[in-house]
Amino acid sequence: xxxxxxxxxHHAGEGIDPRAGVLALESLNALxxxxxxxxxxxxxxxxxxxxxxxxxxxxHDLLVDTGAMKVRYLDVELDDRRDRHVLVxxxxxxxxxxxxxxxxxxxxxxxxxxxxxxxxGVLTREREQExxxxxxx
Amino acid sequence: MAxxxxxxxxxxxxxxxxxxxxxxxxxxxxxxxxxNEDANPALAGLPVPGAPAMDTMAAGDSxxxxxxxxxxxxxxxxxxxxxxxAFAAEGRQRGAVGLDHEYTADGIRRLADALTAVxxxxxxxxxxxxxxxxxxxxxxxxLQEEPNSRRHADLAHRAFLxxxxxxxxxxxxxxxxxxxxxxxxxRRAAEAVQPQTPLLDQTxxxxxxxDAAGAALETMTGQRG
Numbered sequence: 189x190x191x192x193x194x195x196x197x198h199h200a201g202e203g204i205d206p207r208a209g210v211l212a213l214e215s216l217n218a219l220x221x222x223x224x225x226x227x228x229x230x231x232x233x234x235x236x237x238x239x240x241x242x243x244x245x246x247x248h249d250l251l252v253d254t255g256a257m258k259v260r261y262l263d264v265e266l267d268d269r270r271d272r273h274v275l276v277x278x279x280x281x282x283x284x285x286x287x288x289x290x291x292x293x294x295x296x297x298x299x300x301x302x303x304x305x306x307x308x309g310v311l312t313r314e315r316e317q318e319x320x321x322x323x324x325x
Numbered sequence: 326m327a328x329x330x331x332x333x334x335x336x337x338x339x340x341x342x343x344x345x346x347x348x349x350x351x352x353x354x355x356x357x358x359x360x361n362e363d364a365n366p367a368l369a370g371l372p373v374p375g376a377p378a379m380d381t382m383a384a385g386d387s388x389x390x391x392x393x394x395x396x397x398x399x400x401x402x403x404x405x406x407x408x409x410x411a412f413a414a415e416g417r418q419r420g421a422v423g424l425d426h427e428y429t430a431d432g433i434r435r436l437a438d439a440l441t442a443v444x445x446x447x448x449x450x451x452x453x454x455x456x457x458x459x460x461x462x463x464x465x466x467x468l469q470e471e472p473n474s475r476r477h478a479d480l481a482h483r484a485f486l487x488x489x490x491x492x493x494x495x496x497x498x499x500x501x502x503x504x505x506x507x508x509x510x511x512r513r514a515a516e517a518v519q520p521q522t523p524l525l526d527q528t529x530x531x532x533x534x535x536d537a538a539g540a541a542l543e544t545m546t547g548q549r550g
Binding site: 216220221222223224225226228229231250252254257258259278279280281282283290 | 326327328329330331332333334
């Protein structure tokens with residue numbers, strides 16, 4: 189459902205549909221015609237590590253902006269509660285290719301585990317602001 | 326911090342085109358095949374009255390036998406004639422399978438009965454035809470009982486010539502000129518059976534004779550010519 193809605197708006201450009209405040213982000217897993225650019229690591233399946241070194245989950249999917257042709261968020265499945273997913277802005281992550289780990293500096297495991305649940309619904313600008321608030325942005 | 330870019334996947338959807346080409350090729354082949362069959366139904370292996378049959382056409386008979394496919398029955402003809410025609414039609418449908426010396430003997434007997442029935446129906450040459458038909462049945466019995474398979478072709482060859490002689494008798498006794506060509510064709514078909522060649526290697530020639538004799542009977546009973 190969420191994927192369908194975002195598909196409807198992906199043409200809006202800059203990742204935002206100005207009509208509804210819906211972020212035109214799409215699941216790369218569900219997107220047929222797109223892939224990570226040549227040379228970019230496919231971080232799906234990589235572990236998410238907090239600043240204190242604790243691994244808190246696994247990158248399950250990537251939310252991409254097909255207007256900007258960039259990845260915007262990591263859809264992470266947490267270890268603490270099964271099936272609970274959270275979003276992590278990719279610009280706050282560091283990729284450690286050799287260890288296949290995505291590191292989130294300045295955020296502890298406890299802080300990451302308190303991120304709001306991403307239910308794969310429509311991601312609105314409002315919810316994005318809420319999410320970014322957890323990261324102090 | 327991290328940044329990842331995406332790109333559009335190259336179009337790898339070549340397989341629908343391949344599928345389309347395959348479908349078109351099959352359709353073209355199928356259409357062409359059926360068109361050819363329509364142009365010459367005999368090539369489809371279907372029995373067409375009066376038309377050359379497929380295997381016999383392919384045989385390219387050097388003795389000038391005109392391959393024919395008689396009707397499976399003729400309205401108004403004696404039962405024995407229709408019985409023979411049905412027998413020949415069944416043999417055509419079976420092809421080479423089962424066309425052994427017993428099949429040949431059975432055909433000869435049925436042909437003898439059919440020839441006798443025509444003579445009786447037309448009330449011509451009944452004595453001569455009856456006597457020769459008995460001899461024909463004798464050939465059939467010998468053919469069936471003969472343990473030496475190398476003699477089977479010779480017996481069949483002679484039986485076919487005798488049957489053709491009876492056809493000739495019937496023609497001369499009043500069957501009319503329209504039968505002449507069919508009887509001549511049956512004679513050529515009888516001569517095409519090689520006495521020295523195993524009969525099992527001549528199943529097409531045997532069937533061709535039965536068909537030629539059937540066409541002559543069909544003509545005589547008033548439905549051909």
